[in-house]
Amino acid sequence: MSIAKPPLTxxxxxxxxxxxxxxxxxxxxxxxxADQGFSQKIFYVHVPIALTAYACFGLGAWKAYRxxxxxxxxxxxxxxxxxxxxxxxxxxxxxTGAIWxxxxxxxxxxxxxxQLVLFLVLFLFYCAYFMLRFSVEPGPRRERIxxxxxxxxxxxxxxxxxxxxxxxxxxxxxxxxxxxxxxxGEMFFAFCVSWASITLLAYVMYRxxxxxxxxxxxxxxxxxxxxx
Amino acid sequence: MSSGEKYVxxxxxxxxxxxxxxxxxxxxxxxRLERETGELVQLARARAETDDRGHx
Numbered sequence: 542m543s544i545a546k547p548p549l550t551x552x553x554x555x556x557x558x559x560x561x562x563x564x565x566x567x568x569x570x571x572x573x574x575a576d577q578g579f580s581q582k583i584f585y586v587h588v589p590i591a592l593t594a595y596a597c598f599g600l601g602a603w604k605a606y607r608x609x610x611x612x613x614x615x616x617x618x619x620x621x622x623x624x625x626x627x628x629x630x631x632x633x634x635x636x637t638g639a640i641w642x643x644x645x646x647x648x649x650x651x652x653x654x655x656q657l658v659l660f661l662v663l664f665l666f667y668c669a670y671f672m673l674r675f676s677v678e679p680g681p682r683r684e685r686i687x688x689x690x691x692x693x694x695x696x697x698x699x700x701x702x703x704x705x706x707x708x709x710x711x712x713x714x715x716x717x718x719x720x721x722x723x724x725x726g727e728m729f730f731a732f733c734v735s736w737a738s739i740t741l742l743a744y745v746m747y748r749x750x751x752x753x754x755x756x757x758x759x760x761x762x763x764x765x766x767x768x769x
Numbered sequence: 770m771s772s773g774e775k776y777v778x779x780x781x782x783x784x785x786x787x788x789x790x791x792x793x794x795x796x797x798x799x800x801r802l803e804r805e806t807g808e809l810v811q812l813a814r815a816r817a818e819t820d821d822r823g824h825x
Contacts (some may be wrong), residue, residue: 577773578773579771579773579774579777580772580773580776580777582777583776583777583780583781586780586781586784587780590784629787629791632787633783633784633787636780636783637780637783637784640776640779640780640783641776641780643776644772644773644776644777742788746791749795750795753795753798753799753802756802757798757802760802760805760806760809763809764805764809767809767812767813767816
């Protein structure tokens with residue numbers, strides 16, 4: 542039994558409304574941070590983007606697993622789209638992180654932070670996915686090789702996510718601890734709305750991009766069938 | 770504008786710009802798909818006319 546997907550147009554409007562609500566809650570509701578001042582507002586875009594990048598890579602890996610388990614051809618494009626969007630959000634994570642680092646620490650990048658370096662490793666690993674994918678002729682072999690690679694990369698996600706806690710990283714801040722989120726209720730609300738809006742926006746982007754790639758593939762097949 | 774505000778504007782601006790670039794790339798792709806679909810429709814019509822003449 543398959544679950545019906547919500548209509549894309551409605552999802553797009555909900556995402557737009559959530560983005561607007563997030564902007565209001567970040568700049569009008571959430572108070573300024575006592576330590577970092579106004580620059581702490583970057584937190585509300587940087588962390589949700591990073592979590593969305595992890596989710597996209599995870600989705601790409603899940604679809605890769607489904608391809609390997611069921612041999613379903615459609616999972617190849619789904620996995621590829623997930624990795625592609627993960628890479629876009631990965632670039633955004635690195636750029637917004639660098640801007641926040643410059644505002645807070647006075648440097649754009651520091652190699653001594655395990656969290657930063659491991660995220661960069663994860664990002665570069667998935668960048669190499671595209672080189673691998675496009676170096677193999679289209680077909681079942683490429684689908685399998687891409688799927689195995691995407692699946693391997695998922696192991697780096699928990700390593701990157703928990704690196705800060707495992708390595709006692711004092712440079713990169715830890716906001717979510719065992720005692721709960723270290724912020725006020727308004728800040729947490731703004732963060733949750735921002736996270737929901739960016740995740741939904743990414744899902745809409747995923748659906749749109751997948752539809753485009755499927756149409757492209759169908760047209761190519763039609764062109765071959767017509768022998769043009 | 771304070772330096773903190775500049776950094777915040779830069780971070781949010783990068784996010785907006787990347788999403789807009791993605792939309793622009795997708796719009797270009799959609800235009801290409803539309804053009805290719807039109808070409809294939811013309812080709813299919815031409816084929817159908819040739820077949821009709823062949824049968825007639």
